[in-house]
Amino acid sequence: MTVKPDALGHRLKVGVxxxxxxxxxxxxxxxxxxxxxxxxxxxxxxxxxxxxTDNFLDHVAAMRAGIEVAADQVLTAGVQSLIMGVALECFWGGLKGSAELQARLEERLKVPVILGSEAIRAGLNAFGAKKIAVLTPHMPKGDDEVRNWLTEAGFEVVALEGLKCESPLAIAQVQESEIRAALMRIDSPEVDALVQVGTNLAGARVCAEAERWLGKPAIQINTVSAWHAMRSAGITDRVAGLGRVLEEH
Structure with a gap:
């Protein structure tokens, strides 16, 4: 029986x-x-x-407990791949931890799973970047996990700043002006590229702007995850205005 394509997502439907x-x-x-x-x-x-810092691990455990339920729910829409829009889970436990998470979800869902950590690695590799500066919204324990994963992946973390946001909602309340100032603080001449982690940190537009005034790639986790999902599915459309990775690779 011929299956008709989705009217809007006729090339690719992605769960997030x-x-x-x-x-x-x-x-x-x-x-x-x-x-x-x-x-x-x-x-x-x-x-x-x-x-x-005291209850940070409880916060991580709450997210971990609900991932599979949320993934099962969105799978019913007939999605062909899944983006993990939860940053910390994608870095937790280093390369081994993220590989196990990806394998477990792909075995359960039977579709490719895009981790933000792996999307960032792919974006940095596209530019040949090795020395990076990283901005996160996290507490120190979360920053340690991010730093460890990126180091294991072969990058030198020259600088890392965590904004220590006090609640999940507070992350989305960080204004673009604050993100801009933080990117300028962590940049230095030895940095090849900047990275913004934290999926609730609204830095897509700021990172794209930063590439113009800092003269280097600024990889933002949400936009690079969408880029990685499309490229992994063989979709090569370029998108202007949201960063060089979408414009050039």
């Missing part, structure tokens, strides 16, 4: 799993949309309570 408090992944991912590619959100229920 995010925490329920996340208000940034959906609009930033949709901004990358090209003709025939659509993105569909599944939400992991988590609380809005404050995050501190």
């Amino acid at each position: 799993v995010v925490p329920s408090t996340n208000t940034t992944v959906q609009p930033e991912t949709d901004s990358v949309r090209v003709e025939g590619v659509t993105y569909h959100i599944g939400r992991i229920p988590i609380s809005q309570k404050k995050i501190s």
Whole structure:
């Protein structure tokens, strides 16, 4: 029996799993949309309570517990791949931890799974970048996981700044002016590329702008994840205005 293509997502339908408090992944991912590619959100229920160094691991555990439920939910839309719109889970436990997460989800869902960590690695490799500066919204424990993963992946983390946002909602309340100032603080002449981690940190436009005034790639986790999902599916459309990785690779 011939299966008709989806009317809007006739080239690719991508599921995107995010925490329920996340208000940034959906609009930033949709901004990358090209003709025939659509993105569909599944939400992991988590609380809005404050995050501190003491309860940070509880926050991570709550997200981990709901990933498979949210992924199962969005799979019913007939998606052909899945973006993990949860940054920390993609870095937790180094390369081994992220590989195990990806393998477990792909075995369960039977579709390719795009991790933000792997998308960032692919984006950096596209530019041949080795020395990087990283901005996150996380507490120190989360920053350690991000640094460790990137180091294991072969990058030298020259600088890393965590904004220590106090709650999941507070991450989305960080203004573009604050992100801009942070990117300027972590940059230096020895840095090949900048990286923004944290899927609820609204830095897509700022990172694209930063590439012009800093003269180097600025990889943003949401837009590079959408890029990686499209390229992994053989879709090579270029998108202007959201960063060089989408314009050049």
